[in-house]
Amino acid sequence: MNLQQTLQKHFGLKEFRPPQDAIIEGILEGQDTLVIMPTGKGKSLCYQLPSLLLPGVTVVISPLIALMKDQVDGLLARNIPAAYINSSLPSQEQYAVMDQLRDGEIKIVYIAPERFRNQGFLRALEGINVSLMAIDEAHCLSQWGHDFRPDYLRLGKAIEILGHPTVAALTATATPDVRQDILDSLQLKDPALHISGFARPNLAFNVRSVSNMEAKFTHIEELIAKHENGIIYCATRKSAERVSDRLHKAEIEHILYHGGLSPDERDTMQNRFIQKEVNIAVATNAFGMGIDRPDIRFVAHYEIPGSIEAYYQEAGRAGRDGDPSTCELYFNYADKRIQERFVEGSNPPMDVIHSVYQLLRDYADNNYEVRMSTDDMKERLGPGTNPMAVQTALSILMRNQAIDRFDIPGERLRGTRLLQPDLTAHQLNIDTEALAQKSQRDHAKLNSIVKFAYSRGCRQRWVLDYFGDPEAKDCGECNGCVNNPIGDYREPADDHERDLVRKALSGVARMSRKMYDGQYSPRFGKRRVIQMLLGDANASNDWFDATELSTFGILKPEGKTYVNALFNAMEEADLINIDESGDYPLLGMTSAGVDVMRGHTTFRLSWPQKNATKKKTAKSKETSVLEPSAATLNIDASLLDQLKQKRAQVAAMMGNIPPFKVFPNKVLQDLAIHRPQTPEEAMEIHGIGEVSARKYFPHFKEILMK
Numbered sequence: 001m002n003l004q005q006t007l008q009k010h011f012g013l014k015e016f017r018p019p020q021d022a023i024i025e026g027i028l029e030g031q032d033t034l035v036i037m038p039t040g041k042g043k044s045l046c047y048q049l050p051s052l053l054l055p056g057v058t059v060v061i062s063p064l065i066a067l068m069k070d071q072v073d074g075l076l077a078r079n080i081p082a083a084y085i086n087s088s089l090p091s092q093e094q095y096a097v098m099d100q101l102r103d104g105e106i107k108i109v110y111i112a113p114e115r116f117r118n119q120g121f122l123r124a125l126e127g128i129n130v131s132l133m134a135i136d137e138a139h140c141l142s143q144w145g146h147d148f149r150p151d152y153l154r155l156g157k158a159i160e161i162l163g164h165p166t167v168a169a170l171t172a173t174a175t176p177d178v179r180q181d182i183l184d185s186l187q188l189k190d191p192a193l194h195i196s197g198f199a200r201p202n203l204a205f206n207v208r209s210v211s212n213m214e215a216k217f218t219h220i221e222e223l224i225a226k227h228e229n230g231i232i233y234c235a236t237r238k239s240a241e242r243v244s245d246r247l248h249k250a251e252i253e254h255i256l257y258h259g260g261l262s263p264d265e266r267d268t269m270q271n272r273f274i275q276k277e278v279n280i281a282v283a284t285n286a287f288g289m290g291i292d293r294p295d296i297r298f299v300a301h302y303e304i305p306g307s308i309e310a311y312y313q314e315a316g317r318a319g320r321d322g323d324p325s326t327c328e329l330y331f332n333y334a335d336k337r338i339q340e341r342f343v344e345g346s347n348p349p350m351d352v353i354h355s356v357y358q359l360l361r362d363y364a365d366n367n368y369e370v371r372m373s374t375d376d377m378k379e380r381l382g383p384g385t386n387p388m389a390v391q392t393a394l395s396i397l398m399r400n401q402a403i404d405r406f407d408i409p410g411e412r413l414r415g416t417r418l419l420q421p422d423l424t425a426h427q428l429n430i431d432t433e434a435l436a437q438k439s440q441r442d443h444a445k446l447n448s449i450v451k452f453a454y455s456r457g458c459r460q461r462w463v464l465d466y467f468g469d470p471e472a473k474d475c476g477e478c479n480g481c482v483n484n485p486i487g488d489y490r491e492p493a494d495d496h497e498r499d500l501v502r503k504a505l506s507g508v509a510r511m512s513r514k515m516y517d518g519q520y521s522p523r524f525g526k527r528r529v530i531q532m533l534l535g536d537a538n539a540s541n542d543w544f545d546a547t548e549l550s551t552f553g554i555l556k557p558e559g560k561t562y563v564n565a566l567f568n569a570m571e572e573a574d575l576i577n578i579d580e581s582g583d584y585p586l587l588g589m590t591s592a593g594v595d596v597m598r599g600h601t602t603f604r605l606s607w608p609q610k611n612a613t614k615k616k617t618a619k620s621k622e623t624s625v626l627e628p629s630a631a632t633l634n635i636d637a638s639l640l641d642q643l644k645q646k647r648a649q650v651a652a653m654m655g656n657i658p659p660f661k662v663f664p665n666k667v668l669q670d671l672a673i674h675r676p677q678t679p680e681e682a683m684e685i686h687g688i689g690e691v692s693a694r695k696y697f698p699h700f701k702e703i704l705m706k
Contacts, residue, residue: 032188035170036195040320043170047134051108056129060110062136068110084110101128113151116158130165138169142181150395173309198469202319204477205327205459216330223298229279230298235338244282254280257287294321300328303335307445331453334673345388347439354425356393368418454572456489456606489606505597507533507551508589522588565608643668650699675704
């Protein structure tokens with residue numbers, strides 16, 4: 001039976017979508033393959049169809065239990081013998097599936113990556129003829145990706161144990177770095193690389209600048225009234241519950257899904273949505289990988305996600321049936337802090353890793369095993385410990401073979417086993433340079449999603465450029481294309497504008513160190529670079545004389561306000577960037593910026609309007625060019641003024657202490673945005689600890705509750 005006949009007989013389809021046929025032909029010829037294909041374009045068919053034509057079993061690695069069940073149910077409905085093995089099955093049923101595999105009664109088996117922790121399971125697989133190993137959501141392999149899962153790292157060893165069957169790795173989103181990480185981790189042999197265009201022409205990607213939660217709710221209610229079917233993604237469980245409460249008050253039926261629910265509750269919620277009993281889902285990013293509901297008309301992001309990859313994958317769950325759909329991102333700069341806390345938790349400093357390891361040594365039994373939850377570990381490590389950092393530290397220790405994690409029969413708690421108990425924390429062989437690189441990349445990913453939110457022009461083109469799609473073009477549907485609300489977004493109109501940007505970039509270069517590869521390493525912050533270009537002697541310091549630079553004062557005729565705006569536009573256009581990995585934020589130049597400076601390529605900017613610029617008043621001089629103003633952050637200025645007045649009163653009442661010792665400006669801004677109602681909610685704001693929440697927050701509560 002040829003491919004076309006198999007497609008028609010088992011899947012009821014008359015033709016392949018390019019490049020499905022080429023992918024399948026390569027797999028049937030035994031070629032390892034990496035497939036990057038957008039959500040809804042038919043990745044599953046690329047391994048399901050060849051499984052019917054290959055002699056042995058196809059093993060599919062899938063990260064979600066609900067997804068496995070949906071896929072298997074769909075295959076069984078087509079009379080294709082399939083099964084799954086995961087923690088939802090009792091042991092006896094798992095053994096029965098293994099027997100069916102050995103007897104050749106099953107063609108496709110879905111397996112959770114966690115199963116590969118079990119050496120007995122790996123030995124059982126050795127007796128099965130595996131022709132194809134398909135790794136779905138393969139970006140989970142990469143620690144540079146947006147959804148890294150340590151259990152995926154065991155798959156390279158599993159491939160070796162299975163005798164190196166043909167391997168197909170598939171994902172919807174992967175930057176060049178993530179693609180290379182997947183190839184290296186799996187050690188694919190002369191792999192074929194298939195990258196479909198990332199464009200989703202039926203989706204309109206819109207970014208809405210919002211000043212507060214009320215504005216977000218207004219937009220969400222309008223979306224629901226217009227489109228009816230959709231997903232609202234929230235960055236935290238608390239945000240999801242807040243949105244859910246608001247929808248309840250509006251009598252809008254919906255499901256609530258987050259990691260705090262039990263597995264049964266999550267399955268129930270997900271099934272209600274997939275089976276169209278309920279049309280609105282409010283969820284954290286725990287929801288959605290593999291969600292197979294084609295008629296989702298909108299996806300809204302209540303806060304910014306942590307990366308472009310996460311955003312595009314989640315937003316891409318809209319419109320899988322090809323009909324027009326809307327993707328809304330509600331942007332408030334202060335929401336960035338939520339993701340910053342996640343980045344901090346994903347990149348614990350070495351002293352936290354050492355503390356976790358020493359804690360395990362202190363509590364290990366005679367078998368070098370510890371039965372302690374991560375919450376208990378956090379409590380023993382003391383207040384202020386980020387619980388996510390504890391979990392990440394365990395993953396790092398596991399990857400470096402210092403510990404192993406094991407399931408405890410009959411309990412949800414997982415145990416920890418010391419593999420090298422004689423080693424002290426400081427004797428562990430941990431690649432600190434690799435950890436530093438990961439931290440830098442995670443911060444860069446977060447900065448990229450902020451740049452996207454501030455970007456002008458086509459939203460989809462911006463994302464496609466990020467993924468390196470050579471066919472990127474304007475979509476004509478997003479609010480960047482339709483409205484282009486701020487600035488004159490275009491290429492330079494003449495040589496003067498072109499030279500203006502090149503002069504600014506030359507100034508950045510002169511204030512940087514030139515590296516051996518032709519790039520530039522930043523040395524100074526944004527304010528000092530701008531001071532130099534404006535001819536301000538304050539750009540110099542004890543060891544650096546800015547007045548000797550050829551670019552000193554070169555932009556003075558343009559004025560301070562215009563140059564500040566020009567640098568903001570260059571940052572949005574990804575010609576310059578801010579490196580926040582060190583003690584101070586430093587201004588650097590991107591590869592694109594270097595090319596523009598050297599005249600090798602053109603560029604587009606949201607050009608500032610010179611006739612709209614005004615000199616700052618004495619009051620406005622408080623705001624550094626490095627720190628967004630209240631207007632930029634979309635903060636209620638009246639509320640912020642009330643909070644500042646209250647802070648002055650509290651400071652006087654406490655013995656005329658400096659006002660910043662009550663709460664610094666950044667904390668007041670966060671209070672104005674999030675409006676916490678209790679000391680516990682206030683403690684979620686960075687800069688408010690248990691003492692200040694109890695001592696100072698009650699004075700501000702009445703203002704915040706208005």
